Amino acid sequence: xxxxxxxxxxxxxxxxxxxxxxxxxxxxxxxxxxxxxxxxxxxxxxxxxxxxxxxxxxxxxxxxxxxxxxxxxxxxxxxxxxxxxxxxxxxxxxxxxxxxxxxxxxxxxxxxxxxxxxxxxxxxxxxxxxxxxxxxxxxxxxxxxxxxxxxxxxxxxxxxxxxxxxxxxxxxxxxxxxxxxxxxxxxxxxxxxxxxxxxxxxxxxxxxxxxxxxxxxxxxxxxxxxxxxxxxxxxxxxxxxxxxxxxxxxxxxxxxxxxxxxxxxxxxxxxxxxxxxxxxxxxxxxxxxxxxxxxxxxxxxxxxxxxxxxxxxxxxxxxxxxxxxxxxxxx
Amino acid sequence: xxxxxxxxxxxxxxxxxxxxxxxxxxxxxxxxxxxxxxxxxxxxxxxxxxxxxxxxxxxxxxxxxxxxxxxxxxxxxxxxxxxxxxxxxxxxxxxxxxxxxxxxxxxxxxxxxxxxxxxxxxxxxxxxxxxxxxxxxxxxxxxxxxxxxxxxxxxxxxxxxxxxxxxxxxxxxxxxxxxxxxxxxxxxxxxxxxxxxxxxxxxxxxxxxxxxxxxxxxxxxxxxxxxxxxxxxxxxxxxxxxxxxxxxxxxxxxxxxxxxxxxxxxxxxxxxxxxxxxxxxxxxxxxxxxxxxxxxxxxxxxxxxxxxxxxxxxxxxxxxxxxxxxxxxxx
Numbered sequence: 302x303x304x305x306x307x308x309x310x311x312x313x314x315x316x317x318x319x320x321x322x323x324x325x326x327x328x329x330x331x332x333x334x335x336x337x338x339x340x341x342x343x344x345x346x347x348x349x350x351x352x353x354x355x356x357x358x359x360x361x362x363x364x365x366x367x368x369x370x371x372x373x374x375x376x377x378x379x380x381x382x383x384x385x386x387x388x389x390x391x392x393x394x395x396x397x398x399x400x401x402x403x404x405x406x407x408x409x410x411x412x413x414x415x416x417x418x419x420x421x422x423x424x425x426x427x428x429x430x431x432x433x434x435x436x437x438x439x440x441x442x443x444x445x446x447x448x449x450x451x452x453x454x455x456x457x458x459x460x461x462x463x464x465x466x467x468x469x470x471x472x473x474x475x476x477x478x479x480x481x482x483x484x485x486x487x488x489x490x491x492x493x494x495x496x497x498x499x500x501x502x503x504x505x506x507x508x509x510x511x512x513x514x515x516x517x518x519x520x521x522x523x524x525x526x527x528x529x530x531x532x533x534x535x536x537x538x539x540x541x542x543x544x545x546x547x548x549x550x551x552x553x554x555x556x557x558x559x560x561x562x563x564x565x566x567x568x569x570x571x572x573x574x575x576x577x578x579x580x581x582x583x584x585x586x587x588x589x590x591x592x593x594x595x596x597x598x599x600x601x602x603x604x605x606x607x608x609x610x611x612x613x614x615x616x617x618x619x620x621x622x623x624x625x626x627x628x629x630x631x632x
Numbered sequence: 633x634x635x636x637x638x639x640x641x642x643x644x645x646x647x648x649x650x651x652x653x654x655x656x657x658x659x660x661x662x663x664x665x666x667x668x669x670x671x672x673x674x675x676x677x678x679x680x681x682x683x684x685x686x687x688x689x690x691x692x693x694x695x696x697x698x699x700x701x702x703x704x705x706x707x708x709x710x711x712x713x714x715x716x717x718x719x720x721x722x723x724x725x726x727x728x729x730x731x732x733x734x735x736x737x738x739x740x741x742x743x744x745x746x747x748x749x750x751x752x753x754x755x756x757x758x759x760x761x762x763x764x765x766x767x768x769x770x771x772x773x774x775x776x777x778x779x780x781x782x783x784x785x786x787x788x789x790x791x792x793x794x795x796x797x798x799x800x801x802x803x804x805x806x807x808x809x810x811x812x813x814x815x816x817x818x819x820x821x822x823x824x825x826x827x828x829x830x831x832x833x834x835x836x837x838x839x840x841x842x843x844x845x846x847x848x849x850x851x852x853x854x855x856x857x858x859x860x861x862x863x864x865x866x867x868x869x870x871x872x873x874x875x876x877x878x879x880x881x882x883x884x885x886x887x888x889x890x891x892x893x894x895x896x897x898x899x900x901x902x903x904x905x906x907x908x909x910x911x912x913x914x915x916x917x918x919x920x921x922x923x924x925x926x927x928x929x930x931x932x933x934x935x936x937x938x939x940x941x942x943x944x945x946x947x948x949x950x951x952x953x954x955x956x957x958x959x960x961x962x963x
Binding site: 358359360518521525540541542543546552553554555556557558559560561562563564565566567568569570571572573576 | 689690691849852856871872873874877883884885886887888889890891892893894895896897898899900901902903904907
């Protein structure tokens, strides 16, 4: 069977562009015992995927030029040679950016079709990233100030809401008035700051009158340099992403953080969600409960059409999305 | 009674010099109930004191221009109006850089005269700094590689020996062949690196063939930038000092560490020894035992004469000392 896929045509230097992608016919292998044929319904585009487009050493293997790009996806089983899955089941997993895929049944996970897209967001990798990166590293306490950058993204908005559940004062940083209004008015962030403001330093300070006890950083760069100037004694900084650096062509240089960490007995820790794999069940159960109780809301930014997948991905780096950025491939 | 003291004459811009200090006659107050008159025998000069010479915000209040500089010292009680201390007792505490001082008995601690100078080093603030900064933050495990910068200083050499006790492979970085030989041959460091080498990057790499699991950083600057390139997954970095930055007149800029921390799920934490005050007894007891068992050796770099105290302090920033730098004031 033939399907259509998107391959990495070339590695980007700096900001990726449409030219780094190519649409190609892909031959699917014959279905084997234990495998399913999946019709892709949604593709997830995520900032971490930028790292895989380069060939430098990172925490995940790079994509191969000329091969189909892989990432989180949801689909419906079209044909099954698995004992565990049957045609019509909704499943999620990591497979190619292609309209159809053949996967081993163990590589995918059946999900409630009502939460099909949430499986790629608040109940999936981004939600678990928020849950563990905030609770394990930032350890927000009642009354503390928690700052989150990239607050209008899938991870950031979940972080802010969990921090609120834990009783912290939550400050969200994002890049448009629409996003800020959403965070403040819909999600209950206590204060919001636009990182594009030319009074950013003063606005951050005003938003954190008691300093910063915990910082969940999705962004890095000069924004984070400013946040670091506001940290309190014993602050915890969770490094989840550094989207400001992903497309840099030269070394990422800035004020060294060692001195503020020393002066404040503060801690900074990087992580990747898979560090917490043994606790995924716990995290997913808690997130599901909070979503069902209405204590965590989520929002999806849906782009329609397989052909727009690269464009959707590129939008991540322009701050186009509020909430989880998804591409709808089929019904 | 009159004595002689050393006051902060002016605040240094950049590297301090002899001109920032002034010798002055100091009038001691009449001895009150609960106080002791102490004849200073040893003064401790420590890198952290550089921070107190500036008036920028730090973790300890700055020295006041025109007032006597205070720091760790050891002395002998010359006269006592305390129920707890008597003439002839050896005591340690923080008091002025002066030949005699009047202190409240609670401000000082009686020490075994055989360990009079050790009370300022391996059994005092530097030893406790090494103990808690290494064991609590770096948490060295058997077979891991632990790197320590400033390894020939009072803190660094204790760190290396504790790491060895814990079964780690220990790599010391210092600035002279004499120091390196001492660390390797006398203290049992597994590998040593001279940070002044023009092959520093390659030598560091060769000294850490399995990468770096823990880094105890007394130095900062470009040396630490190189160490950060070698960290392993789940590395722990303890920020104890940043002597390379203390005398900088411009912003301390370098490669941002967030990306390596992220790529390696690594953790960096600053601290000051007083964070661990509730556990000082535990630390001091363990260090005393290790010293008595001969498992931790220490070395003192003794400068003779009160008048040489500023010169001794300035020597810290030239890397002149191997081991604890002390000034002997009187017998």
